[in-house]
Amino acid sequence: MNFPQTASEEHIAFYGAGSMAEAIVRGMIHRSVVNPGQISMINRSNREHLEYLTNRYGVVTGQDPAAKNELLRGASIIILAMKPKDAGEAIGQLRPLLSEHQLIVSLIAGLSISTIQHLLGRKQPIARTMPNTSSSIGLGATGISFSPEADARQRQAALSIFEAVGSVAVIDEDKQEILTGVSGSGPAYIYYMMEAMIAAGIEGGLSPEQARDLTVQTVLGAASMMKETGEDPAKLRKDITSPNGSTQAALEVLADKGFTETVKAAVHRCAERSREMGESVRESLL
Incomplete structure (x- = not known):
């Protein structure tokens, strides 16, 4: 201190x-x-x-x-x-x-x-x-x-x-509990997405090492960009999404699969489970 x-x-x-x-x-x-x-x-x-x-x-x-x-x-x-x-x-x-x-x-x-x-x-x-x-x-x-x-x-x-x-x-x-849903368990959500990105890269012909390195640097760069610029993630996303471009095509797939609502539901379920576990801890100790 x-x-x-x-x-x-x-x-x-x-x-x-x-x-x-x-x-x-x-x-x-x-x-x-x-x-x-x-x-x-x-x-x-x-x-x-x-x-x-x-x-x-x-x-x-x-x-x-x-x-x-x-x-x-x-x-x-x-x-x-x-x-x-x-x-x-x-x-x-x-x-x-x-x-x-x-x-x-x-x-x-x-x-x-x-x-x-x-x-x-x-x-x-x-x-x-x-x-x-x-x-x-x-x-x-x-x-x-x-x-x-x-x-x-x-x-x-x-x-x-x-x-x-x-x-x-x-x-x-x-x-x-909601903090647990956002940041406490949050790294696992990012790792899960990274697993999928790496798998897709390998399916497309990249070597496992290339897919891993590119995914890691992409996530690191995106997080650093948001932190250093202070910009809202929605703005940063829009800045790299050209109309009818490849990024927009990818985002449309995520939107069609309910990406935002699924992530939000995951965060809230994590918070709910954290609350349940907390109650279990309390009951076991008192």
Whole structure:
């Protein structure tokens, strides 16, 4: 977190040390958000993985129960990065260790702020987040919602963490499901379309390598064009669509197949399923 006066006072503990936790740690260290010694990581039992994290990033890890508890007590920010099925037990173990000034940041899909606070038995400051997998290369999109107990400093700290791995949108918690539909699962939609483009290229005579490289560069270029120009995608689409041209012919096929409505339906179904899964998580934990 970019706190010139107080950086030495910050300590971030990752409760769970999987791929998303590692991606965030890598981003924070790469962008000098915090020093490696200000980050601790713990998991349930994988000592070998913790040793790897220490050797690669210089972070502090805890393996025995006493060391884990000490790291959690001493953290100003605790990031919950375990699987939903493990959340109840982990939060139960965390409950007696907390002080009211610690910020809890959840990466757990479907776990609401109210459920976390209920499991903790107190109105703890909470940040609920939904990063996507592109965070692993520093190009993620994260939605974040805060409980009223999170103060301005804690909010800025949480934003700084996720800005280290991409862009961040602060949203009301009841928008977390639609955000999941748009950006949380969004990379999968793009990959699905890329699969089809590559397959079509190969069917038309391109080599698999050529079809892949051309598709990747096309998607990268289109995303970069939209970001750098700030133009609406509809305008950019129209700019390259000549009347009665080949692009128009292709777009007419997509329109005839209900492309827009299908994509919108997919996003809304993803949001609906996210809501269902969240309710399932809540019921399993309470």
